Amino acid sequence: MTVSVDGNGTVEPFVGPREYSSPTIVTLTAKPDENSEFERWIGDVSSPDTPETEVVVDRDKAVVAAFVGLLGAEIPVKTGDAIRFTNGVVVDLQNVDVPAETTVIVTDVAEEIGLPEELQLAGSAVEIDFESAGELDFSEGVVLRLPVDPGADPDQIGVFHLNGTEWHYLPTTVEDGSAVATATSFSTFAVLAAETSAPVESSVVGFRVEQGEEIVLSASPAAQIWYSTTGPDYPGDYQLYEPPLAMPGGYFEFYAVAVEPNKRPSEATKFRYVDADYTVVIVKDEAGEPMNGVGVWFIERSERIYTDEEGFAAQRIIGEETIIIPFLENHVFEPSATIGGRGGTLTYVGKPSVEQVIRTDLAFNPVEFQDPGKLNPFVSPRIREAMNRLIDRHHLASIAGEFVYPIWTFLTQDSFDYGFMEDVLARLETSYAYDLDGARQIIEDEMKKLGVLGVRTKTWTCKSGGSPCIPTRNE
Structure with missing residues (x-):
């Protein structure tokens, strides 16, 4: 069994390791030093909260006697000590080279401090003072742990130290119910709820x-x-x-x-900030929110750069212009690629995509029958062209569901060349927009030219809404 001490005190009958040849019941008594008191036992003991306890040594065991310092009393300290006090405050000297004969006094001042109206006490308030025969160097910092009141908002509190009549914030984290900060000089410290300064x-x-x-x-x-x-x-x-x-x-x-x-x-x-030699890329989603972590490839360079939390990326290009391509797995971008010039600013909009692109096409055979009694209407280029206007691509896409979109060529939105053809594709979309009456007129005119005296037409309707759509195979 090994017995050790945390704080200022000792244990009778021994501190350290001791071997037993057979199962034995050992009685231990915690003895605090002056200005300290027993807190508890840590380990497998019969009575963890009383100074005297028993341990059944039937296997290897480790037991610790924990002592805490009394508030307002001189507590001897040495390098590496982490002294706990009766109000839960911890003064941790792990980073400090402490000279011999050094003491610390921690005084509870929660009832005494006067606070300006913009500050509220949200935990412990103590005055800390060191005394030493040697020179104390706190440049590496003493870690302080001050208990926080239950219910205090961790995002609104901090450890502050008093300097004259002003309270100054120390960078603070909240861990296990305590506010933790590092101090390099000593006065009065308190856990305070405070407003946040306006941003720069x-x-x-x-x-x-x-x-x-x-x-x-x-x-x-x-x-x-x-x-x-x-x-x-x-x-x-x-x-x-x-x-x-x-x-x-x-x-x-x-x-x-x-x-x-x-x-x-x-x-x-x-x-x-960037100067005029940098090309800037801004990437947003369809809601206008910035997209973080999007890879941006300036094609003249081998490596990608990535957008930050504001969807921003910038690169100095080597020549006067280069191709710039955004990339994020399972996403497509509009445009998919752009030629960017030095000093330009480019904006891309990203949206989720399906993992596999499936394109549905309609193809028409333009071959003329050898039998003069048979007519293939698709020998007419204008009839084939009119078929584009007979199909309401947008309506079909809305029926098919999310991530389905209309196309007018073999280029899909996530293809490399799509971004370079936007103006052409826009004209195609306008030219071949859904126009039932216009398509019917073209077909009737062309059929008459082919010698057909009359044209009989049929309109198929979708069960979901009545808008024209492509018939199924069995209709």
Whole structure:
């Protein structure tokens, strides 16, 4: 059996490993040091909440005696300690090289602190003070865990520290009912519910900025603006914004947050700018929402780039223009491909597609019968052409269901060349739009030219709505 200690205290009759040759009942007694108290046993014991307990040693077992520090008392600490206190606060020194003879005092001040009206207490409030005979270096940070009130909204709270009369936010995560933050200096700390600062705004509208042009950022008057060129996580490597911020040229992307006393920082706002040499691609879905993760291939390059959460991608092309193709599995795009020029902005609309494209065609045999008594009306090019106007493609597509669309040539919407033929296909669609009366007139005129004195016609109707459609094989 192995007995160990968490906190300031000891265990009788021993701490450490001890071997037993046969099943044995061992009595353990937890003894807290001065200014600490016993909290609980961790492990397979008979009475986990009393200082004295028994362990049946019938196999390998590990038991821990946990002690907590008393509030307002000097607690000895050393490197690597994580001291818990009676109110649930934890001071974790795992990152700090602690000199000998160092103590910490944690005092509960929840009843004493005065808060401005825009702040509300949402958990513990403590004053933390270190005393040491040596030099303390907290540059690597001391991790604090402060209990959060039940029912507090994790998205509206944070750990704040008091600086003069102002409360300043520390980057906070909420884990297992505690607000966790890292401190490098010590005063009063509290879990507070606070408003969020207004987001940072830019003087530049759009994303085109010439090299050297100034980008002016603004926020509320009391806020400082911090920005990062590597990622959105604050504080990370954020640096203080000092105007003006000049466009370096090419592609420039950064994040900015507004930080002010007595408030939580704003959400990181992403800004991106490109100069006139970059071609920009915007990809949206049919509802106008940006599509993230769409591959965009500038055909002059071997690798794809991908759209971000705003459906944005940009690339500097090598020549004056190139073919640009969007791609996302099981999706089609309108247009499917485009010739883009340097400095242009192209927009694509994506929608889901079926995995396999099935095209339904009608073909007409134009061969003339050798028997002069028989007539094949499809020898007439105009009759064959009129058949295009007899078929209501849009109606058939609406009956067939989702992901079915009309076509007038062998080119489907997801084919490579479709995007280059849009103007031609649009004219074909207009020319061969459904026109029953027009088609009938052409057929009658052409049949008379072929020597037919009269034409008998029949209209088939769909059971679902009465609109003309193609008859089934047995009609």
